[in-house]
Amino acid sequence: MADQIIVASDLSRTSPTSKPVIRLENVFKTYDLGEIQVQALRGVSLEISEGEFVAVMGPSGSGKSTIMNILGCLDRPTKGRYFLDDVDVSGMSKSELARIRNRKLGFVFQQFNLLSRTSALENVELPTVYAGISPDERTKRAMEALTRVGLADRAGHHPSQLSGGQQQRVAIARGLVNRPSILLADEPTGNLDSRTSVEIMDILQTLNNEQGLTIVLVTHEPDIAQYARRNLLFRDGKLKRDILVQDRLVAQDVLKSLPTVEQQAAEDAEEENQRLAKADAPV
């Protein structure tokens, strides 16, 4: 049976700006491991427009990590072309790609990847260091970014003094500091508990809604993918499904329905009591 591909690109043209910031044309990626050749991507074509919020999903080996590497200009396609903001970046040199990453892309990683023993402010400043701007301007931009994620008051803290959620927020601020057009997030909630994960999705949704930031996020959790507006499903190096999310989750609402930390503690205590009561009950 032929694979069903539901193409959402026609539908996405109804969004406010239909300018494609990302366009992949028949992209192949092959890894040469001596005797074996691994085809990580086999002819992927897609378009992502400005202001979209896309989740990339797929099992291990599906090519989702590879596509993120290519979108992030960390890797080059073996065949095919990648247009970022209408510029063909597929043949660019390493240093040209580095410049592109610095100016146009923001990265958020599963493991935060903050510099230890360094203040949040300095962490957020990191991309500006390679952008050739003055130290004063760098600090200013970093503080702006931290304010956008609500951590201006923690600017001097080191990662060891911040919770997981706060660390990820610092990482998001770092991703935003050079005012990129696209934020690429690789399993951003992978190392966070449920409540914190929703808080992070809330920030991402806010950035997407209010500032029109294009967000591409990789996840293996279907729940998280529901926070995006569009899902791309990869399998065996091909794009299998491209769908608009139905019944999208709005993080704000989800947060209201989640118990707070205090309520959670009270619930746990109640559970414990009940369990003990059962254990003591006469047989």
Place this chain on the structure above:
Amino acid sequence: MDFMNTFRLALRALSRNKMRSALTMLGIIIGVGAVIAVVSIGQGAQYIVQQGIQAMGTNAVFISAGSNRAGGVRQGYGGVKTLTMDDLTAILKEIPLIKEASPALSNRQQVVYGNQNWNTQVTGITPNYFEIRTWPVQAGSAFSDEEVDLAANVCVLGTTVEKILFVDENPIGKTIRIGNLPFRVDGILESKGQNVTGQDQDDVIFAPYTTVQRKISGITWLQFIAASAVSQEASVAAVAPITSLLRERHRIRNGDDDDFLIRTQADIADLQNQTQSTMTYLLGGIASVSLLVGGIGIMNIMLVSVTERTREIGVRMAVGATEDDVRRQFLVEAVTLSMMGGFIGIIFGLIGSALISNLLSWPTLISGKAIIAAVIFSAAVGIFFGYYPAHKAAQLDPIEALRYE
């Protein structure tokens, strides 16, 4: 990325692990400190030696019989018999640059006073020798020219001989036996201490050369002539005329070697200087080996640091650092480490040399050249040993680096 920026970032990176940075610098600190200390102390020693040589008389010219160059100032006893009093008279007469001259011939003799016994060098001179050698008499007086004419049995003792023969007694006017002959002690010389080759200069007795020639040693030729020129420049200028005069008098043919050796104060000073500075640089060179070791230490630590910071490097690349940026960063870190170590080493070296010089009562001489060399060396060590780790860091693949555990 401008330099001040890079430097500040390097400092931040190094201060993230202060202990490790400090330990890494230790090699350079010790290396540079050792070199600075050794060179400074060496120069202090040189200065002391120079002073000692100066104390021998700056206008002095020494003409020794025999051309063997063994041992610097020490005269060989080789059987060259051609240097004579007539030579001395000729020199005084024909070379106006030379002001004074004294003959000298030595003989080892047993000397006795009471029940004290000693074997020492008895040197025959004319009393102007003491002036030429800037060697004053501290008690009594030197013998006179008349006594030289008369070949009188008089003598002047060095302080070592005095202490051994007379212990606490006043030696002036007393009679000692040199060989088997009685000699009256006229004076005691000031102490000169050890000479540059380690001999005790105070272990000596001076007597009129006439007495020594006729009554003690029986030889008529001289072992050396001690002369003083009218000035320091004159002492150097006198060498050529003395040479040609003596060659003529000794009938030495063209192309044959001199049968004498002329040394001016300047020559002696130079020789000692050369020897000392060779020693100093040799020691400095050995101390530099520890600089090399320090550099290797830096390379090792930087390699470890690069490995540990693999993910950090991946992140830096992801947010826009180029290979050059990364390479420059780690290179600057390495150079910062080595130069900071260098500066601290210089300070420690100077303190060390000041302490040791103080202990030995030597002047503390700071070699500006050594300091500049140390600064340049530490920078070079940083660049050389930091390059390979920096290169490794720059060559990392960002995707692999981000995945690194």
